[in-house]
Amino acid sequence: MDAGIQPWLFHVEPYAGESLSHFLGRFRRSNHLTPGSLGQLAGIGAVVARWERFHLNPPPSQQELDTLATVVGVSAERLAEMLPPQGVGMQWTPIRLCGACCGETLYHRMEWQYKSVWQCDRHQLKLLSKCPKCEAPFKMPALWEDGICHRCHLTFSAMRTYQKSAD
Ligand SMILES: [Zn+2]
Ligand SMILES: [Zn+2]
Incomplete structure (x- = not known):
């Protein structure tokens, strides 16, 4: 038995500006992993589920x-880019989206x-x-697999027609 061999994992390419929650959810589904099993594989314990909920206090350490980088095949620097930049105020609830952007690439x-x-x-x-149709809050991005409202099943891309102009 060769203990040093990494299990084969499906590589998932991050999108520009993608949040960590959304990326981790995609990676896990591609590899049939739960948050717990991904954490175990990476040797970082139970933090994956917390990060997917944007519970980032304390923030992920460099270690x-x-x-995690060695498991998901994306550099630690690139993973850090999926986290809030230093000094930028974040609001994690409610989860927000642009339906038009989701219609181009869902993330x-x-x-x-x-x-x-x-x-x-x-x-x-x-x-x-x-x-905008049934007023259900959006689920955390790690669970966005289908890109639809979990209650009324309106697609995120179809929500574009409900969005008000910014000016
Ligand atoms: Zn947009
Ligand atoms: Zn709805």
């Missing part, structure tokens, strides 16, 4: 990012949770902070 952008951000500059639309 945790280094070991949660970290900047949507910046306290200072209320609109999508790309589409000049105000961000949504709940389902």
Whole structure:
């Protein structure tokens, strides 16, 4: 038995500006891992589930990012970019989104949770902070697999028509 061999894992390429919660959820689903089993594989214990909920206090340590990096095949620097930049105020609830952005590529952008951000500059639309049809809050990004409201099943991309203009 060769104890040094890493298990084969499916590589998941991060999107520009993707939040850690969304990336970890994608990586886990691609590899059929629970938050607990990913943490175990990386040797970082139970923190994965907390990070997916954006419970980032205390923030991930350099050592945790280094070991997670070896498992997910993405550099620790790139993982750190999925976390809030230093000095930027964040608001983790409610989870917000731009339906037009989700229609282009479905993923949660970290900047949507910046306290200072209320609109999508790309589409000049105000961000949504709940389902515009049934008012259900959005689930944490790690669970966004289908890109639909979990209650009324409206797709995130179809929510674009409900978004108000930013000006
Ligand atoms: Zn947008
Ligand atoms: Zn809904």
